[in-house]
Every structure is written in structure tokens, then in C-alpha cells.
Amino acid sequence: MKIIKVVSFLILLMLIGCTKTNELQYIFSCKEAFFSNLETITDQKQSFKISLPKQWNTNFYTDELQSSIYTADTTKQLTKTILLDIALFSNRIEINELFKLKLEQENLAEKRIQKKAKEPIFLNKPSYFILAKGIKNKYNYQSLQLFIALNKKQSLIAKAEIYGDSLIEKRVCKAISLFNKILITEE
Numbered sequence: 001m002k003i004i005k006v007v008s009f010l011i012l013l014m015l016i017g018c019t020k021t022n023e024l025q026y027i028f029s030c031k032e033a034f035f036s037n038l039e040t041i042t043d044q045k046q047s048f049k050i051s052l053p054k055q056w057n058t059n060f061y062t063d064e065l066q067s068s069i070y071t072a073d074t075t076k077q078l079t080k081t082i083l084l085d086i087a088l089f090s091n092r093i094e095i096n097e098l099f100k101l102k103l104e105q106e107n108l109a110e111k112r113i114q115k116k117a118k119e120p121i122f123l124n125k126p127s128y129f130i131l132a133k134g135i136k137n138k139y140n141y142q143s144l145q146l147f148i149a150l151n152k153k154q155s156l157i158a159k160a161e162i163y164g165d166s167l168i169e170k171r172v173c174k175a176i177s178l179f180n181k182i183l184i185t186e187e
Contacts, residue, residue: 079164
């Protein structure tokens, strides 16, 4: 009987550990979004990996300063999917008031309205995110930009664009769930 209680307790601890939310999920009141049929994609410079659904269309871009993965579920209409762009840059982001002001000015120049911005810890690193909304290609859209200062030489920017007006919060949470699958391989 004691063995059953101990095993049950251990299983419960494992389940609690598996459903632990990070700070970004907490800010957006997200429950973990589960994806099936995932594959691990590595950027061309082998700097980071991310697990993505196999059916998503993925493209790569690399130059001297960055290595990025751009992906989306192209089997769905634009207003029902998420577009992700994750890029590792070989320069450091300094998250300070000047940086935040510059991002706010960029949003204003692009006619986006900032809805939410905070400085959570993400990937155990200092970060900053902005959720903004605007109109692009005649569609309402929301842009979630997450800036992560990895170390003195590198930063990571993870962006999600969500078009249309339906299930916005759910798609933001799905994007965050995929951001949680980023693994930095080179630091």
C-alpha cells in the first residue's frame, strides 16, 4: 500500500512539473498549447533549435549578423494561422528605456498600437516583449515581439504575427508555447 502511495505521489509531482507555466504564459493567462507531430528544426548556423509541427512550411535566412527560421502553417488561411520568425543575432540587446522607446517609435511609424509590454525572464534570460496591433495588407493583425538578451555577444528575437480577429488570445498562447520549445545550442 505504501508503494502505491509513493508511486502516485511521484507521478503527481511529474505531472505538476510538466504543466509548469513560464512567466510569459502567466502574463497572457495561457494554458499549455499542445502540438502533435513535431520535428526539431535547427537554424543554418546551428545556433538554436525549435520544435515545430511537421506540416508547417519553414524557410531559413542567414547572413553575417543573423540566422533565422521563418515558419507558418500554410495549410490554413492567413486569418486562422500563426506566422513565426525566430532569429539569433550576433549582437547584444541592451534592454533599457532607450531600447523600449525605439521599439515604441517603430510601432508608431508602422501604425501599430502597443497593447502590452513587460520585462519577463524567458529562457532564463532577461527579455522584453511588446504586443501591438495594427493593419497590414488590409487585415487586422497583432504582433508579438520577444527580445531576449542571451549574452554579451548574442540576442534572440522571436516574433509572431496573428492576422484577423478570431481566436487572437488562443493563437498568441500557441505562439508562446512554440517559443517555449526554443533551445539555444551555442552561447
